[in-house]
Amino acid sequence: MGWPLVGNMLFFLQSFKDGNLGSFFSYFVTRFREGGMYKAFMFGKPSIIITKVEISRKIFMDDENYDRGDGVDNDMVNVLFEETIYLFHGCHGLPFNIPGSAYNRGLKARRAMAKIYQYILDERKVMIGKNKTREKSNILLDMMLNTQDGDGGFNDEKIIAMLVSYTFAGFESVALVASTAIMYLEKHPHFLDKAKEEQEDIVKRRSSPNEGLNFHEIKEMKYLSNILKPSQPPFFPLGVGPKMCPGANLARLEVSVILHYFLLNYRVEQVNPESKIEPPRNCLVKFKKI
Incomplete structure (x- = not known):
C-alpha cells in the first residue's frame, strides 16, 4: 500500500510526469508477481490496480443491471466546467490538504459542484412532484430520485457523488x-x-x-x-x-x-x-x- 499518508502517489506522479506509466504498473508486477490485480493507496483512498485485459473485461461485463442515462442555465455550466478543472488538477496533486495547494482547491471545487447539483436536485424534485402520474422516465437523474421512495434508494448525497463522478469522468x-x-x-x-x-x-x-x-x-x-x-x-x-x-x-x-x-x-x-x-x-x- 506504499508509504503512510501518501501511499503510492509519489511514484505514480513521477511516472505520469515522465510519460511512462508503464514503469508504475511494472513495479507491482515485478514485486508481487503476475497476478493482474493489486492493492494500492491512490488519491487518499485504498484502490485496486488492474494490469490484465481479461480481468478488466470480466469487471466490465459481470454486472447485469446498470442504469444509464433538463435544462441548466449557461452560468451553471460555466461554473461546473471551471470547478471541474480545479477538481481534476487536485486529483493529480499530492494529497496534502494545505491551504493554497492544488489538493485543497480540488476539495473546495468538489464542495462547489455539490452545491450546484443539490440545487438541480431540488429543482428536479419539484418538477417530479408536479407530475402526479409519475410517468416512467428514462432520464438517469429521475431514475435515481424515484428510488428515494423505497428501501435501499439513493439519498441526495449518493446521487450528488455519482453526478460529480460522471462530470469528472467525461472531462477530457x-x-x-x-x-x-x-x-x-x-x-x-x-x-x-x-x-x-x-x-x-x-x-x-x-x-x-x-x-x-x-x-x-x-x-x-x-x-x-x-x-x-x-x-x-x-x-x-x-x-x-x-x-x-x-x-x-x-x-x-x-x-x-x-x-x-x-x-x-x-x-x-x-x-x-x-x-x-x-x-x-x-x-x-x-x-x-x-
Whole structure:
C-alpha cells in the first residue's frame, strides 16, 4: 500500500510526469508477481490496480443491471466546467490538504459542484412532484430520485457523488480519444487516406457546398465508426459491456465531428518524435491546413 499518508502517489506522479506509466504498473508486477490485480493507496483512498485485459473485461461485463442515462442555465455550466478543472488538477496533486495547494482547491471545487447539483436536485424534485402520474422516465437523474421512495434508494448525497463522478469522468475523454485517433491515423497513412476518402464522398453527395455536417451524414461514416469502436482488447477508450460509459454514444458523435473536419482540412506533424502517443501526453505537434 506504499508509504503512510501518501501511499503510492509519489511514484505514480513521477511516472505520469515522465510519460511512462508503464514503469508504475511494472513495479507491482515485478514485486508481487503476475497476478493482474493489486492493492494500492491512490488519491487518499485504498484502490485496486488492474494490469490484465481479461480481468478488466470480466469487471466490465459481470454486472447485469446498470442504469444509464433538463435544462441548466449557461452560468451553471460555466461554473461546473471551471470547478471541474480545479477538481481534476487536485486529483493529480499530492494529497496534502494545505491551504493554497492544488489538493485543497480540488476539495473546495468538489464542495462547489455539490452545491450546484443539490440545487438541480431540488429543482428536479419539484418538477417530479408536479407530475402526479409519475410517468416512467428514462432520464438517469429521475431514475435515481424515484428510488428515494423505497428501501435501499439513493439519498441526495449518493446521487450528488455519482453526478460529480460522471462530470469528472467525461472531462477530457473526448479530447483524449480524438487526439489519440488523430495521431494513430497520422502514423498509418493507409487508414488515414481511406478515412479521408469516406469524408470526401460525404461532402460530394451534398446538394450544396455550403451545407454543414448533419446527423444523417455521421451515420454514413462506416469506416470512421470502425476506427472509433476497436472493440478488441487492449483498447477500451469508453469501456465495454454493462459498465460502458453512459455518454459513449455522445462521445463518439463528438469525436466523429472533430475527425470529419480534421481529415478534410488539416494534417499534423509531430515536433518531438521521441514522445509516445499512447496516449499522446506531452506530444507536441504542428497543425497544417491543407
